[in-house]
Amino acid sequence: MAVPSRDEILAALRAGYRAIDDGYGFYPGFDGWLESLGYRRRNDVPCTCPDRGERGHLPECRWVRV
Numbered sequence: 001m002a003v004p005s006r007d008e009i010l011a012a013l014r015a016g017y018r019a020i021d022d023g024y025g026f027y028p029g030f031d032g033w034l035e036s037l038g039y040r041r042r043n044d045v046p047c048t049c050p051d052r053g054e055r056g057h058l059p060e061c062r063w064v065r066v
Helices: 006-021 026-036
Strands: none
Touching: 006 026
């Protein structure tokens, strides 16, 4: 399983903020960007946060490319 790279996450964050500017929510832009790269959010995989969710989950948690 591959997780998004740092650059892919940063691009997804920018897409999320652009979506807000366009009148949509953050997550449609963020999720749409990662989906366009071939990632899918999977609830059946363990947490993929760098700190394993110790301080809460990040938006990119559980996004993987299988």
